Amino acid sequence: MTELWGTSRVEPGMTKDRTMAIESATPDLKKIVAGAADFLPLLGTDYVELYVGNAKQAAHFYKTAFGFQSLAYAGLETGVKDRTSYVLVQDKIRLVLTTPLTQEHPINDHLRKHGDGVKVIALWVDDARSAFAETTKRGAVPYMEPTVEKDADGEVVKSGIKLYGDTVHIFIERKNYHGTFLPGFRPWKSAYNPPPAGLKYVDHMVANVGWNQMNKWVKFYEEVMGFANVLSFDDKDISTEYSALMSKVMSNGNGRIKFPINEPAEGKKKSQVEEYLDFYNGEGVQHIAIATDDIVKSVRDLMARGVEFLKVPSSYYVGLLDRVGPIDEDLAPLAELGILVDRDDEGYLLQLFTKPVEDRPTMFFEIIQRKGAKSFGKGNFKALFEAIEREQENRGTL
Ligand code: FE2
Secondary structure, eight states, X not given: OOSOTTOOOOOTTSOHHHHHHHHTOOHHHHHHHHTXXXXXXXXXXXXXXXXXXXXXXXXXXXXXHHOOEEEEEESGGGTOOSEEEEEEEETTEEEEXXXXXXXXXXXXXXXXXXXXXXXXXXEEESOHHHHHHHHHHTTOOEEEEEXXXXXXXXXXXXXXXXXXXXXXXXEEEOTTBOSSSSTTOXXXXXXXXXXXXXXXXXXXXXXXXXXXXXXXXXXXXXXXXXXXXXXXXXXXXSBOSSOEEEEEEEEOTTSSOEEEEEEEEOOXXXXXXXXXXXXXTSOEEEEEEEEESOHHHHHHHHHHTTOOBOOOOGGGGTTHHXXXXXOSSOHHHHHHHTOEEEEETTEEEEEEEBOOSSSXXXXXXXXXXXXXXXXXXXXXXXXXXXXXHHHHHHHTOO
């Protein structure tokens, strides 16, 4: 196995903290993940691309509300005639926002069907040709044959495969490239530069898939991508009085890439996954979880910038420390901001979820700070889903 837990290799796209977190993984988790195959070594998340109705305005929103910084641009001024892309960065996170410029562009079909949403989860690899060959050989449907793109700063090899819904993985090999982002993009110098909000890297990205489709995509990540199923939640773990869902967490061999996959389960009323599938018109990315080193500071900052978060009732904080044990943080600011806490065998985590960031109730963000915990906040599911149901009730979609 070329990339595993315990690697001391620090890549440019990886913080020292993350390396240390990986090194401190318990033997049990190491064993599970070591079961993942090594035919697809992944170095990290390269970028996440959203197709949006108006990339210029979306870029302004992500800078203003989330503290992303201007990085690169492609469009009419750089010789791209049919679309515009803005690339934003915050620490290790790169967000690409793309809008079509012409009536006949196929991206319009994506927008009409889904609204704004994630099209590409780009994965950083050493060898994009091998990533394509190994995954398609195991059954992946090709999206992009290996393609070399060049400019004065070197060359990048890209390839891609299809996922659930209209979502895709693009493999990016950039070892022979030293430009700002990718060939065809130029640095984007903006006079408007709101400060960052302390957001560090993509912790995990969650898929919503259709009824009885979860295990199909678990199998895809196991067989085609060499991932391992590290955690599972059934409808008994994730249900409220009204709605339910099931979820399995897939991880690659070095633990840097984690994709939980949700499917709806039967409940008295419509679950949040069904609401998503209705409004997105199919399967897609439900949320992007972003890590911070100081969740109180980041969330306070994001709220002041206008980001809207789900709110649990104040009763959540009664007896919280009895449930989760001692934590480093003061309880008062957590309760004031509505930050949730959960503990597993290895430590605890703090997390909070935004409301959907589009008018359709589809994709949202999670802000997460891990203090040893490697899990996903199972203890918060009930309070959280009740909060989501209150939002669904307001929308008339429960
Ligand atoms: Fe999450």
